[in-house]
Amino acid sequence: MQEQLMEKIMEEVMKKVKETKINEENTEENSITIENKECGITEFVGTAIGDTIGLVIANVDYNLHEFMKLDKKFRSIGIIGGRTGAGPQIMAADEAVKATNTEIIAIELPRDTKGGAGHGSLIIFGAEDVSDARRAVEVALDELGRTFGDVYANEAGHLEFQYTARASYACNKAFKAPIGKAFGLIVGAPAAIGVLMADTAVKAANVEVIGYASPGNGTSFTNEAILFISGDSGAVRQSLIAAREIGKPLLEALGGKAPSLTQPYI
Amino acid sequence: MQEQLMEKIMEEVMKKVKETKINEENTEENSITIENKECGITEFVGTAIGDTIGLVIANVDYNLHEFMKLDKKFRSIGIIGGRTGAGPQIMAADEAVKATNTEIIAIELPRDTKGGAGHGSLIIFGAEDVSDARRAVEVALDELGRTFGDVYANEAGHLEFQYTARASYACNKAFKAPIGKAFGLIVGAPAAIGVLMADTAVKAANVEVIGYASPGNGTSFTNEAILFISGDSGAVRQSLIAAREIGKPLLEALGGKAPSLTQPYI
Amino acid sequence: MQEQLMEKIMEEVMKKVKETKINEENTEENSITIENKECGITEFVGTAIGDTIGLVIANVDYNLHEFMKLDKKFRSIGIIGGRTGAGPQIMAADEAVKATNTEIIAIELPRDTKGGAGHGSLIIFGAEDVSDARRAVEVALDELGRTFGDVYANEAGHLEFQYTARASYACNKAFKAPIGKAFGLIVGAPAAIGVLMADTAVKAANVEVIGYASPGNGTSFTNEAILFISGDSGAVRQSLIAAREIGKPLLEALGGKAPSLTQPYI
Numbered sequence: 119m120q121e122q123l124m125e126k127i128m129e130e131v132m133k134k135v136k137e138t139k140i141n142e143e144n145t146e147e148n149s150i151t152i153e154n155k156e157c158g159i160t161e162f163v164g165t166a167i168g169d170t171i172g173l174v175i176a177n178v179d180y181n182l183h184e185f186m187k188l189d190k191k192f193r194s195i196g197i198i199g200g201r202t203g204a205g206p207q208i209m210a211a212d213e214a215v216k217a218t219n220t221e222i223i224a225i226e227l228p229r230d231t232k233g234g235a236g237h238g239s240l241i242i243f244g245a246e247d248v249s250d251a252r253r254a255v256e257v258a259l260d261e262l263g264r265t266f267g268d269v270y271a272n273e274a275g276h277l278e279f280q281y282t283a284r285a286s287y288a289c290n291k292a293f294k295a296p297i298g299k300a301f302g303l304i305v306g307a308p309a310a311i312g313v314l315m316a317d318t319a320v321k322a323a324n325v326e327v328i329g330y331a332s333p334g335n336g337t338s339f340t341n342e343a344i345l346f347i348s349g350d351s352g353a354v355r356q357s358l359i360a361a362r363e364i365g366k367p368l369l370e371a372l373g374g375k376a377p378s379l380t381q382p383y384i
Numbered sequence: 385m386q387e388q389l390m391e392k393i394m395e396e397v398m399k400k401v402k403e404t405k406i407n408e409e410n411t412e413e414n415s416i417t418i419e420n421k422e423c424g425i426t427e428f429v430g431t432a433i434g435d436t437i438g439l440v441i442a443n444v445d446y447n448l449h450e451f452m453k454l455d456k457k458f459r460s461i462g463i464i465g466g467r468t469g470a471g472p473q474i475m476a477a478d479e480a481v482k483a484t485n486t487e488i489i490a491i492e493l494p495r496d497t498k499g500g501a502g503h504g505s506l507i508i509f510g511a512e513d514v515s516d517a518r519r520a521v522e523v524a525l526d527e528l529g530r531t532f533g534d535v536y537a538n539e540a541g542h543l544e545f546q547y548t549a550r551a552s553y554a555c556n557k558a559f560k561a562p563i564g565k566a567f568g569l570i571v572g573a574p575a576a577i578g579v580l581m582a583d584t585a586v587k588a589a590n591v592e593v594i595g596y597a598s599p600g601n602g603t604s605f606t607n608e609a610i611l612f613i614s615g616d617s618g619a620v621r622q623s624l625i626a627a628r629e630i631g632k633p634l635l636e637a638l639g640g641k642a643p644s645l646t647q648p649y650i
Numbered sequence: 651m652q653e654q655l656m657e658k659i660m661e662e663v664m665k666k667v668k669e670t671k672i673n674e675e676n677t678e679e680n681s682i683t684i685e686n687k688e689c690g691i692t693e694f695v696g697t698a699i700g701d702t703i704g705l706v707i708a709n710v711d712y713n714l715h716e717f718m719k720l721d722k723k724f725r726s727i728g729i730i731g732g733r734t735g736a737g738p739q740i741m742a743a744d745e746a747v748k749a750t751n752t753e754i755i756a757i758e759l760p761r762d763t764k765g766g767a768g769h770g771s772l773i774i775f776g777a778e779d780v781s782d783a784r785r786a787v788e789v790a791l792d793e794l795g796r797t798f799g800d801v802y803a804n805e806a807g808h809l810e811f812q813y814t815a816r817a818s819y820a821c822n823k824a825f826k827a828p829i830g831k832a833f834g835l836i837v838g839a840p841a842a843i844g845v846l847m848a849d850t851a852v853k854a855a856n857v858e859v860i861g862y863a864s865p866g867n868g869t870s871f872t873n874e875a876i877l878f879i880s881g882d883s884g885a886v887r888q889s890l891i892a893a894r895e896i897g898k899p900l901l902e903a904l905g906g907k908a909p910s911l912t913q914p915y916i
Contacts, residue, residue, distance in 0.1 A: 235770070310732075317707050317714055320714055364691060372697050441846060492866035
């Protein structure tokens with residue numbers, strides 16, 4: 119009987135140990151879903167996926183304006199910046215400038231993603247009034263859940279697809295996207311996958327290539343190949359979908375299941 | 385009774401499993417505290433926090449001098465370099481040049497921190513005599529425990545504050561700090577936090593802004609915004625403290641508790 | 651008796667928990683050994699160590715040629731790219747161009763290694779026929795097991811040594827190695843270790859220094875110091891071995907055992 123008891127106990131224990139582990143992993147996972155914590159600082163707006171933080175400054179210091187190379191007509195600035203992701207934050211900022219009385223005054227792309235293959239981001243909105251700056255940051259943080267939807271990642275790398283029917287000033291500043299036209303972004307990491315996706319995308323539909331970036335050209339030394347396309351809205355989507363269809367099995371051959379970080383939107 | 389026994393056992397087991405885990409984590413943690421191991425190589429001086437290693441070369445090869453672009457008047461060099469941290473190593477080197485008959489001949493900043501958001505470092509001291517080079521490296525390694533004191537980090541990023549009442553040649557070479565004057569350094573990662581801290585710092589006291597660096601300007605594509613300040617010693621400290629007071633709750637809103645890596649000194 | 655039972659159970663449980671852990675770690679480990687999975691995509695050739703993927707494109711899109719700055723005489727391209735490693739992939743590509751009717755048309759080096767201190771890689775072979783491009787990729791993937799042999803790594807950094815008796819076009823393009831001559835590559839990370847290895851290497855034998863790269867010069871901001879040497883085959887090997895003999899104990903003083911990722915070949 120002691121043997122049986124032993125066995126039963128071992129079984130229970132291993133189950134419990136496993137559960138604890140899964141719970142811990144879930145907790146970690148949660149750290150990249152949308153959050154909104156209080157922190158008692160006036161300038162704090164919120165946080166979101168990708169270790170993204172949103173902040174505002176009502177009156178930027180006069181001296182700092184110069185050192186930061188900001189146009190002095192903007193007294194107030196909104197700031198969003200994340201460790202993981204540049205595309206998602208830029209697309210979110212694009213919606214924010216459409217929805218508010220602000221301008222994009224800086225987009226800078228660190229080599230980040232917390233050990234991943236891509237960029238992080240620092241985006242600054244300019245506004246004459248702090249309430250506009252705050253609103254832009256709020257809109258951008260809210261959009262991030264969506265714009266991370268076509269980011270697919272595993273241990274080996276990531277894929278990213280972005281689409282807008284009507285590009286605005288953030289897409290224009292960051293990607294030279296023609297304003298008002300449909301725009302698409304295709305990112306593959308490691309870069310080899312991005313190269314193949316780029317070729318697939320341009321063959322899949324009649325789109326205009328706006329740009330191409332790679333580890334040594336147009337990125338901050340990320341391990342990504344990136345294609346920027348514009349054109350008819352249907353064609354852009356068709357291109358993106360074709361690229362995704364070839365990219366996903368490739369990334370998964372390299373590193374196993376590569377799920378969406380949130381919910382695909384394209 | 386068997387039920388009760390089961391329960392008691394499960395409780396004990398989970399306690400034990402947890403303990404083992406904590407011990408393992410502590411062991412990992414220890415790997416970033418100050419160490420000093422022997423390795424039987426004459427050129428080895430020691431190791432320190434941040435995966436920092438200290439080395440000396442008594443007579444640098446003549447050909448290499450040229451390729452490394454070193455001034456040939458320095459026969460001996462001291463080398464410190466770490467995976468994690470640039471500010472701490474530069475401040476430590478600053479103390480080392482004050483204390484020894486050496487010069488700073490190179491400071492290079494890789495994009496590193498082992499998956500973190502910042503820089504690593506490679507600093508080379510020049511000396512006519514190897515004992516001077518060795519002494520400089522020893523002083524620098526010893527200082528690192530202190531200069532990592534105002535580095536605060538969690539999973540989402542890090543903050544760094546440095547202060548010296550009298551900047552010397554390392555701070556001058558790396559940050560253009562005026563020699564002999566009080567100097568302060570403020571780093572926030574992700575960069576968004578650094579932008580807000582920079583604004584807070586310049587508003588908090590009458591300090592002179594020497595420079596500002598960001599992911600696309602003056603960093604090696606790190607996810608940091610960095611402010612360099614100089615001025616009256618009290619004002620510089622006041623600036624640093626104000627920046628720290630706003631930066632810490634922000635970083636903690638993003639990623640939880642962000643403790644000092646050693647002991648705060650400012 | 652209950653006490654004894656408890657003790658015995660705890661012992662068994664902890665053993666089992668430990669085993670599960672080791673198994674999990676082994677599974678992770680396996681993800682960096684050579685693999686070759688199917689994925690149902692025509693352009694897919696295979697995968698290998700370092701999260702390296704090999705692909706081919708039979709007819710590169712005409713527009714993309716321009717954006718990728720590829721010579722239009724190459725209709726077909728072969729692509730290899732990895733998250734971890736540049737030297738190993740370049741040396742493997744060097745063997746591939748020797749063995750096939752292809753040319754190296756691009757070598758780009760992201761700042762990668764998945765949180766490590768070095769580069770990743772993107773290498774593009776040009777061919778007039780897709781079967782040549784595919785063959786080059788196959789040869790390169792096959793070579794990677796060997797060319798990762800003198801890569802030694804631990805938590806603190808890595809060392810890399812490469813040797814070829816007869817450098818070909820990949821080594822020439824990436825490192826300016828004279829074609830047809832013996833060539834050697836010495837990499838140390840953190841960079842401080844690379845500096846000392848470089849000095850040791852040039853003193854150990856009569857080799858010609860072709861180049862030297864460091865975090866701020868000639869790398870993509872990696873935390874590496876790199877020496878490129880050429881000359882008599884015996885001298886190059888002697889240099890490499892001397893560098894390895896001093897580098898390994900240094901890296902191990904910093905981060906513990908630093909085993910070869912596969913099997914040393916030099």
